[in-house]
Amino acid sequence: MTSNISSSHFGPGRRLGLVLLLIAVCSTPGAASSDPLRILIVTGQTDMAYHDWRVNVPFLRGVLANTGRFEVRVLEEPRGLTREILAGYDGVVLHYNGPRWGGAAEQALEEFIHSGHGMVAVHGVSYGPFFGYRNEDGKWVPSGAPWPGYSEMLGMSWKTENIGHARRGVFTVKWVDRQHPIALGLEPSFTATDELYHKMDLKPGAHVLATAWSDPAAGGTGKDEPQIWNVPFGQGRVVHITLGHDLTAMSQPGFLAAFARATEWSASGAVTLPAQISAWPKPAKDAARVLVVTGGHGYPAAFYTLFEGYRDVTWSHATSPSEAFKPGLRDRFDTIVLHDMHNELGEKEQVALREFVEAGGGIVSIHHAIVDYTSWPWWHEEVIGGKYYEKAVEGHQASAFKEGVEITGVPTKAGASHPVMRGVPPLVLDDEAYRGMWISPKVTVLMETDHPLNDKPVVYIGPYSKARVVYIQFGHSESTHRNPGYRTLVHNAILWTAHSM
Numbered sequence: 022m023t024s025n026i027s028s029s030h031f032g033p034g035r036r037l038g039l040v041l042l043l044i045a046v047c048s049t050p051g052a053a054s055s056d057p058l059r060i061l062i063v064t065g066q067t068d069m070a071y072h073d074w075r076v077n078v079p080f081l082r083g084v085l086a087n088t089g090r091f092e093v094r095v096l097e098e099p100r101g102l103t104r105e106i107l108a109g110y111d112g113v114v115l116h117y118n119g120p121r122w123g124g125a126a127e128q129a130l131e132e133f134i135h136s137g138h139g140m141v142a143v144h145g146v147s148y149g150p151f152f153g154y155r156n157e158d159g160k161w162v163p164s165g166a167p168w169p170g171y172s173e174m175l176g177m178s179w180k181t182e183n184i185g186h187a188r189r190g191v192f193t194v195k196w197v198d199r200q201h202p203i204a205l206g207l208e209p210s211f212t213a214t215d216e217l218y219h220k221m222d223l224k225p226g227a228h229v230l231a232t233a234w235s236d237p238a239a240g241g242t243g244k245d246e247p248q249i250w251n252v253p254f255g256q257g258r259v260v261h262i263t264l265g266h267d268l269t270a271m272s273q274p275g276f277l278a279a280f281a282r283a284t285e286w287s288a289s290g291a292v293t294l295p296a297q298i299s300a301w302p303k304p305a306k307d308a309a310r311v312l313v314v315t316g317g318h319g320y321p322a323a324f325y326t327l328f329e330g331y332r333d334v335t336w337s338h339a340t341s342p343s344e345a346f347k348p349g350l351r352d353r354f355d356t357i358v359l360h361d362m363h364n365e366l367g368e369k370e371q372v373a374l375r376e377f378v379e380a381g382g383g384i385v386s387i388h389h390a391i392v393d394y395t396s397w398p399w400w401h402e403e404v405i406g407g408k409y410y411e412k413a414v415e416g417h418q419a420s421a422f423k424e425g426v427e428i429t430g431v432p433t434k435a436g437a438s439h440p441v442m443r444g445v446p447p448l449v450l451d452d453e454a455y456r457g458m459w460i461s462p463k464v465t466v467l468m469e470t471d472h473p474l475n476d477k478p479v480v481y482i483g484p485y486s487k488a489r490v491v492y493i494q495f496g497h498s499e500s501t502h503r504n505p506g507y508r509t510l511v512h513n514a515i516l517w518t519a520h521s522m
């Protein structure tokens with residue numbers, strides 16, 4: 022299919038050598054099994070009234086990427102597909118329902134699979150290029166002449182009058198070939214909340230891997246309908262998964278396992294992935310364990326997003342000192358993020374927190390936590406190295422704040438080479454100015470401002486020697502929490518104080 026070399030150009034020996042070489046190349050797609058398999062998700066149009074590729078494709082991409090087994094890219098314009106583009110991939114995931122692509126692109130995909138690569142086709146691909154599709158206004162547009170190879174690749178056809186499914190609901194999908202690498206080691210069945218496609222005509226070459234009983238009470242056929250099958254196409258492997266109507270459907274553990282393992286099998290001919298596939302990034306084994314402490318002062322909910330989406334951070338949340346500071350903290354956490362505001366801290370809590378930092382547990386104090394624990398001078402003098410005074414006390418005037426101020430923070434010379442400032446540019450933030458604080462001469466300032474309503478240091482390392490301590494003054498507003506440079510700063514501070522960087 023891919024070669025126009027005729028036997029007249031080569032003697033029989035040369036030709037045999039070429040054939041053996043091709044077999045050797047084709048039998049090791051993705052090279053060593055530890056190398057990531059390169060997957061191209063082909064999309065850009067779906068039956069928009071029901072399936073939104075803009076929502077679904079990032080999800081599918083994340084599922085594959087989270088396994089660590091795949092390197093995934095997305096093609097949003099299939100009409101531009103060429104043999105050269107596909108040469109960089111081991112397999113394709115098809116999430117497309119729309120007009121035909123034109124001869125060159127269609128042939129490129131056919132040749133790609135035919136020559137020994139893989140494809141997984143998901144859910145709504147099952148009718149578009151055969152018959153037509155719904156455009157963005159919900160109008161049905163006929164496809165004209167169907168793409169003949171498409172039906173062969175998917176191992177099915179679907180008569181127009183048969184296109185349909187039982188009412189969306191919960192049903193059981195049974196693996197019927199449990200020895201197939203995709204199903205091997207999985208539970209005999211799984212639960213779907215999905216559309217149960219029915220009345221599809223499978224090609225003779227299709228090998229059914231999983232079925233589901235279609236309940237007539239929900240508008241089904243009363244039969245076991247094929248849900249997942251594989252079909253050879255030349256030297257290649259295609260798996261069709263009829264499931265995956267929306268994000269809820271695709272979040273089911275059974276779908277996740279079937280999809281990720283089918284993608285690996287179709288692209289490599291083998292399955293190494295586990296039975297449990299996560300829809301979100303799983304934390305690394307050595308992720309920094311963080312306790313986030315709030316209470317005593319309000320804050321935008323966007324604050325929580327500072328801890329989400331990282332593989333190197335796991336976090337728990339405590340909303341009061343008594344909930345947060347208990348004996349044995351250091352066994353459970355590598356660093357504590359303080360975003361609370363309490364003048365008093367009970368004796369038991371002081372003991373637990375002191376034990377934690379004396380055992381090397383890190384501290385990241387953010388914004389209004391600089392008011393913390395007035396009744397415990399050791400904390401702000403020896404550990405944090407700073408203090409905001411709500412009221413004047415003997416020897417110190419009251420500090421002052423102003424919300425809604427544009428403040429610029431610039432890395433200092435010490436900051437420029439410090440791990441906490443890695444990748445943090447000068448920040449321009451709509452935040453809250455603090456002025457008239459006490460700041461220890463023993464702190465190391467990493468970022469400062471020359472705003473007249475603010476004290477000069479805005480990010481510094483505390484004086485404490487037994488643990489790593491960082492104070493970050495910014496953090497009042499949602500726009501700060503969502504600022505990429507600020508997010509990097511907080512993330513760095515967590516990793517550095519946790520001894521993870």
Ligand SMILES: [Zn+2]
Nearest residue numbers: 071145216266
């Ligand atoms: Zn659907």
Ligand SMILES: [Zn+2]
Nearest residue numbers: 388389453497
């Ligand atoms: Zn504030």
